[in-house]
């Protein structure tokens with residue numbers, strides 16, 4: 001039997017967490033120009049971007065005309081369908097291929113976006129799926145960064161490979177890969193220091209980590225996960241462009257969607273880059289990382305989940 005109940009509560013939880021990101025469509029009123037204009041403004045304000053907003057509104061207006069949409073509930077469902085269709089192509093969850101041992105995930109991104117926290121959450125998720133996990137403390141820039149990863153490791157009972165502060169991150173990753181290999185770990189997740197694309201030496205450091213991994217296993221890293229703070233709006237798009245150019249990003253993990261972030265940035269990113277959105281961060285706790293699902297996310301954004309009101 002299908003299990004619809006968890007899905008509904010999942011969307012409800014997502015809707016509750018998204019709060020600020022959610023679109024507001026007043027129930028009860030007629031579907032008229034002013035409602036549609038208000039919605040257009042909300043899409044623009046939520047970082048969907050001009051071009052995508054225009055395309056969404058064009059489609060919505062056409063469907064309002066042709067499908068005779070008269071009330072807010074129908075409008076919501078239609079908008080959910082349109083947004084869901086836009087997000088569908090990037091709704092491709094990360095699959096851990098255990099033929100690669102270890103399956104290597106390299107987490108990258110600018111400072112403070114939630115890389116280390118997301119790694120902790122991922123470790124928890126993989127452990128629950130009966131996968132053995134090892135973490136590599138590739139952020140040797142700050143001593144506190146190593147400690148932060150070790151704290152997650154201790155909390156989840158996951159081994160962390162680290163070296164003294166200031167060590168070459170590529171050397172840490174080399175050691176960690178060998179340890180993961182010899183211990184038969186399924187997944188190795190590599191933490192890295194936050195960096196800006198303008199810091200050429202730090203971008204080179206990431207490339208070096210990639211080269212070292214490729215020497216150990218030509219197929220590694222199997223995932224280059226760019227963690228983004230969804231609250232940084234259009235800036236997140238620049239980060240995707242620049243990190244992708246430097247280190248070939250294969251997946252995105254937007255975080256802090258529970259805060260002041262506007263969910264539209266995911267739609268803009270999907271449209272512009274087509275890079276899979278693997279996970280979304282919706283809080284600071286280990287369980288606050290969800291697999292990205294286009295339909296559920298669109299539902300949460302527009303409030304079409306059963307029992308959920310805007």
Ligand SMILES: Nc1nc2c(ncn2[C@@H]2O[C@H](COP(=O)(O)OP(=O)(O)OP(=O)(O)O)[C@@H](O)[C@H]2O)c(=O)[nH]1
Pocket residue numbers: 109110111112113114115116117118139145192193194195255256257258259280281282283284288
């Ligand atoms: N509300 C909320 N906070 C988050 C989320 N993800 C991370 N954070 C918080 O964001 C802050 C920075 O997280 P870190 O994981 O240290 O970020 P980082 O990218 O590793 O930072 P650097 O290593 O300094 O570049 C911490 O206070 C986290 O608790 C999220 O999804 N929601």
Ligand SMILES: [Mg+2]
Pocket residue numbers: 115116117139145191192193194
């Ligand atoms: Mg960190």
